[in-house]
Amino acid sequence: MRYGSLQDWLARHEELERRWEELWVAAPEVDAHGFREGLRSLGAALRLHVEQEEATLIPAWEELPDPPPNATGAVLRRDHALLLGLLDELERCADDGRSRACVLHRLREVLRHHDAREAASIKPGLDGRLDASTVRGWLARFEREEDALPEAFRFEPCGRGVPVGDEAEDAVAADAPALDRVRGLGVPDHPKGVILHSRAVALAEAVEGCDDPRARRLLAADLWGALHLLRIVGSR
Structure with missing residues (x-):
């Protein structure tokens, strides 16, 4: 189940x-x-x-x-x-x-x-x-x-779904270290850019400081979504 x-x-x-x-x-x-x-x-x-x-x-x-x-x-x-x-x-x-x-x-x-x-x-x-x-x-x-x-x-604004569970953690791990990756993206020139970037930084910090596997997977899924949205708005 x-x-x-x-x-x-x-x-x-x-x-x-x-x-x-x-x-x-x-x-x-x-x-x-x-x-x-x-x-x-x-x-x-x-x-x-x-x-x-x-x-x-x-x-x-x-x-x-x-x-x-x-x-x-x-x-x-x-x-x-x-x-x-x-x-x-x-x-x-x-x-x-x-x-x-x-x-x-x-x-x-x-x-x-x-x-x-x-x-x-x-x-x-x-x-x-x-x-x-x-x-x-x-x-x-x-x-x-x-x-x-x-x-x-699943909502797919750019033809891509947001992964869940281990798939999300693997996707974030590929960008490791997560916090450096988020900072490297910078703040996009977008009305919600500052909010999105701040949220992604907070999630990256939470992922890196989380030792509980289940909680880390949930945080990783959130972080993957935040990174994906940063890339969306940053490309416009």
């Missing part, structure tokens, strides 16, 4: 956040067709993730005797409704560069707050309190449903 635990699956939040961030950064650089392709796959992934949570985690959360008031089932469902509404709005304005940038920003903010709420409540609240066989059934179901997604929600 791809997911060894519920925590592994919940880490998908981080992946979704990162991919939406990449779409937001790349949005000004791609035409309407390219944007719609990225939106189509990311939208499918977000809709599925919402459906999965509402069919499994939220009902289990609501059965707890004392869930925190800031993360009740109603609050989490409200977040989901906001996300899906913004996704619908984004699909309607995908051809309007200014409008889609505004809606993308709002969607990213709602997703970030929602994920932070779940990380502070659902993850620790459910840890060790669910039947193991139930969780295994959920994970198997999640994998089947995600495998059926078109393009596995």
Whole structure:
């Protein structure tokens, strides 16, 4: 199984956040067709993730005797409704560069707050309190449903996907040492150049200072994406 635990699956939040961030950064650089392709796959992934949570985690959360008031089932469902509404709005304005940038920003903010709420409540609240066989059934179901997604929600602004896991770490290692490589790229002449470069430097420092294999792979995937975006904006 791809997911060894519920925590592994919940880490998908981080992946979704990162991919939406990449779409937001790349949005000004791609035409309407390219944007719609990225939106189509990311939208499918977000809709599925919402459906999965509402069919499994939220009902289990609501059965707890004392869930925190800031993360009740109603609050989490409200977040989901906001996300899906913004996704619908984004699909309607995908051809309007200014409008889609505004809606993308709002969607990213709602997703970030929602994920932070779940990380502070659902993850620790459910840890060790669910039947193991139930969780295994959920994970198997999640994998089947995600495998059926078109393009596995990969956004490819320049015809290249962002690698994950060992593939990402190998890609970053090829540029080793990572921090020297990032500094060597310099700050691109782009409205978001300083932000992108600062993020890449911070990620490179985190990769070089991380001894935990799993955490390093996640950081390496983020760094690969940041380096790729730096190259995109630096070539324009």
